[in-house]
Amino acid sequence: xxxxxxxxxxxxxxxxxxxxxxxxxxxxxxxxxxxxxxxxxxxxxxxxxxxxxxxxxxxxxxxxxxxxxxxxxxxxxxxxxxxxxxxxxxxxxxxxxxxxxxxxxxxxxxxxxxxxxxxxxxxxxxxxxxxxxxxxxxxxxxxxxxxxxxxxxxxxxxxxxxxxxxxxxxxxxxxxxxxxxxxxxxxxxxxxxxxxxxxxxxxxxxxxxxxxxxxxxxxxxxxxxxxxxxxxxxxxxxxxxxxxxxxxxxxxxxxxxxxxxxxxxxxxxxxxxxxxxxxxxxxxxxxxxxxxxx
Amino acid sequence: xxxxxxxxxxxxxxxxxxxxxxxxxxxxxxxxxxxxxxxxxxxxxxxxxxxxxxxxxxxxxxxxxxxxxxxxxxxxxxxxxxxxxxxxxxxxxxxxxxxxxxxxxxxxxxxxxxxxxxxxxxxxxxxxxxxxxxxxxxxxxxxxxxxxxxxxxxxxxxxxxxxxxxxxxxxxxxxxxxxxxxxxxxxxxxxxxxxxxxxxxxxxxxxxxxxxxxxxxxxxxxxxxxxxxxxxxxxxxxxxxxxxxxxxxxxxxxxxxxxxxxxxxxxxxxxxxxxxxxxxxxxxxxxxxxxxxxxxxxxxxxxxxxxxxxxxxxxxxxxxxxxxxxxxxxxxxxxxxxxxxxxxxxxxxxxxxxxxxxxxxxxxxxxxxxxxxxxxxxxxxxxxxxxxxxxxxxxxxx
Numbered sequence: 239x240x241x242x243x244x245x246x247x248x249x250x251x252x253x254x255x256x257x258x259x260x261x262x263x264x265x266x267x268x269x270x271x272x273x274x275x276x277x278x279x280x281x282x283x284x285x286x287x288x289x290x291x292x293x294x295x296x297x298x299x300x301x302x303x304x305x306x307x308x309x310x311x312x313x314x315x316x317x318x319x320x321x322x323x324x325x326x327x328x329x330x331x332x333x334x335x336x337x338x339x340x341x342x343x344x345x346x347x348x349x350x351x352x353x354x355x356x357x358x359x360x361x362x363x364x365x366x367x368x369x370x371x372x373x374x375x376x377x378x379x380x381x382x383x384x385x386x387x388x389x390x391x392x393x394x395x396x397x398x399x400x401x402x403x404x405x406x407x408x409x410x411x412x413x414x415x416x417x418x419x420x421x422x423x424x425x426x427x428x429x430x431x432x433x434x435x436x437x438x439x440x441x442x443x444x445x446x447x448x449x450x451x452x453x454x455x456x457x458x459x460x461x462x463x464x465x466x467x468x469x470x471x472x473x474x475x476x477x478x479x480x481x482x483x484x485x486x487x488x489x490x491x492x493x494x495x496x497x498x499x500x501x502x503x504x505x506x507x508x509x510x511x512x513x514x515x516x517x518x519x520x521x522x523x524x525x526x527x528x529x530x531x532x
Numbered sequence: 533x534x535x536x537x538x539x540x541x542x543x544x545x546x547x548x549x550x551x552x553x554x555x556x557x558x559x560x561x562x563x564x565x566x567x568x569x570x571x572x573x574x575x576x577x578x579x580x581x582x583x584x585x586x587x588x589x590x591x592x593x594x595x596x597x598x599x600x601x602x603x604x605x606x607x608x609x610x611x612x613x614x615x616x617x618x619x620x621x622x623x624x625x626x627x628x629x630x631x632x633x634x635x636x637x638x639x640x641x642x643x644x645x646x647x648x649x650x651x652x653x654x655x656x657x658x659x660x661x662x663x664x665x666x667x668x669x670x671x672x673x674x675x676x677x678x679x680x681x682x683x684x685x686x687x688x689x690x691x692x693x694x695x696x697x698x699x700x701x702x703x704x705x706x707x708x709x710x711x712x713x714x715x716x717x718x719x720x721x722x723x724x725x726x727x728x729x730x731x732x733x734x735x736x737x738x739x740x741x742x743x744x745x746x747x748x749x750x751x752x753x754x755x756x757x758x759x760x761x762x763x764x765x766x767x768x769x770x771x772x773x774x775x776x777x778x779x780x781x782x783x784x785x786x787x788x789x790x791x792x793x794x795x796x797x798x799x800x801x802x803x804x805x806x807x808x809x810x811x812x813x814x815x816x817x818x819x820x821x822x823x824x825x826x827x828x829x830x831x832x833x834x835x836x837x838x839x840x841x842x843x844x845x846x847x848x849x850x851x852x853x854x855x856x857x858x859x860x861x862x863x864x865x866x867x868x869x870x871x872x873x874x875x876x877x878x879x880x881x882x883x884x885x886x887x888x889x890x891x892x893x894x895x896x897x898x899x900x901x902x903x904x905x906x907x908x909x910x911x912x913x914x915x916x917x918x919x920x921x922x923x924x925x926x927x928x929x930x
Contacts, residue, residue: 392809395812477823484827
């Protein structure tokens with residue numbers, strides 16, 4: 239089953255006929271994702287990759303029953319695409335687009351508040367429920383089916399974690415790439431909560447990075463809710479200098495609370511198995527599940 | 533993107549924010565002419581000569597000086613233009629000053645005492661909304677104020693549905709202890725400042741100090757303005773203000789090659805795809821006994837050209853004693869990346885530092901074989917731990 243996306247998801251691609259949209263839609267279809275069509279304004283009524291193209295998200299919802307959308311629209315138009323999906327009643331909106339101005343995301347976050355949708359991203363690799371649906375740009379084969387949930391701000395670091403989990407003889411239920419921007423739809427805490435409540439997830443890998451307070455918020459929530467499932471945590475950027483943005487717009491150390499060390503301390507205090515080395519994620523998870531105190 | 537004080541003030545003024553006026557000069561002669569012009573406009577011999585560099589704390593390094601007559605203007609400008617200004621926010625070498633702002637003396641005596649405040653506007657990431665942060669303790673380092681007297685810092689959050697409201701501007705002015713004309717001036721100041729921030733897609737305004745003059749005007753004496761890089765496409769006029777001489781030449785080269793690069797002080801360079809994995813790779817270098825020499829995200833397309841550019845930038849740093857390449861090939865195939873590395877290596881010819889290449893993901897085995905068979909001085913690995921062990925070994929051998 240997993241969370242957010244699964245075999246029952248009816249997925250549309252916004253920016254379907256563009257280069258990125260075409261490439262990744264093809265990959266998603268090959269993985270077995272139920273892609274029911276796509277949206278490119280002005281190309282409605284045509285077909286692409288043997289699937290219908292719609293002018294609006296609303297058409298895709300009404301005619302193809304879409305409930306999930308993945309967005310590959312260029313940054314200047316991506317905020318508008320998110321709002322269109324929310325307005326049309328899409329339940330899970332996954333925005334891959336990188337480089338959306340913060341001002342646009344402030345307005346978007348306000349617009350979708352109170353609507354019955356969940357936004358993942360932007361600037362994220364997407365969501366995959368292993369063996370069921372890949373709604374993202376990750377390499378599907380790395381995610382062996384299993385019972386470990388992954389929450390991460392970073393793309394390739396998510397693949398790294400999934401690979402280590404597989405090498406440790408385990409597998410992935412759902413991996414959620416929440417994105418590395420200053421404003422994202424689903425912070426770490428919310429993604430962890432989904433996996434805590436998922437009957438197909440036994441344990442969680444939580445990967446964060448410097449900047450902001452999402453990991454600390456999630457850690458406190460995990461503790462307050464009784465540490466129901468074991469969590470292995472890693473924070474990237476222990477060696478990052480203060481005041482310099484490290485690739486992700488959100489990855490910048492401002493004050494004392496958003497350094498890697500501060501976050502790791504809070505996570506440890508909240509009962510999370512924190513690893514110092516990113517190479518130790520998989521084996522630590524295996525040890526934790528065997529009851530070894532790490 | 534950062535801009536200079538004089539550019540930031542120009543933007544502020546265009547939105548009706550009162551500023552400390554000034555004229556930019558690139559030579560002592562221009563500074564003297566500017567001072568004459570200032571005298572004609574504001575009827576005062578006194579001006580402040582302010583170094584224009586992208587770093588705070590200029591006063592502490594001797595980059596801000598009062599001049600009381602034209603001889604002093606010439607002397608101060610001669611001292612400051614061409615100096616390497618070292619402040620708490622620059623590197624140890626400091627920054628070369630090529631321009632000064634000949635600015636109005638705004639601390640003139642009058643009916644009431646002058647008072648300095650602090651004001652900044654920035655994103656509150658936990659709520660996804662902008663806040664105005666302000667304090668009665670102006671002219672000081674705000675982090676020190678936050679440590680010593682946190683109760684003297686206030687925050688006003690802006691609801692994106694309705695924008696900044698009048699009552700919020702009044703609250704700011706009341707909390708800063710103002711009354712009469714200064715109170716009215718402050719409410720106008722806050723409203724226009726936020727309008728400027730919002731209109732130009734700024735990601736930070738820091739006005740320190742905001743000055744209440746002896747005749748109850750409220751003006752921005754300094755202006756630190758940062759623009760959201762992602763929004764520059766809709767502000768061509770501001771993008772044109774970019775001063776590449778303020779940036780490290782290597783940073784400019786990296787930006788033009790679309791590489792995300794940050795230079796650090798260590799001895800092991802790295803080249804990685806993805807920002808999170810890049811930071812994690814820096815961490816593993818440290819855990820293996822080295823110090824990361826840089827952050828470098830090559831992005832999604834690690835082809836030969838980009839790899840070569842990246843090598844070039846990393847090797848330009850003479851402290852680099854080894855390079856760790858860490859690529860997790862998802863959509864990009866590892867064998868193509870491996871070929872790119874081999875081609876770049878051969879093209880560059882004279883690479884003397886050892887290179888560790890860790891390629892994992894799509895076609896990782898084929899990639900390792902390509903590297904191993906290339907005959908180059910390159911160590912290959914598939915698991916992250918193997919790569920870490922290789923770094924440790926090479927560092928220990930130094």
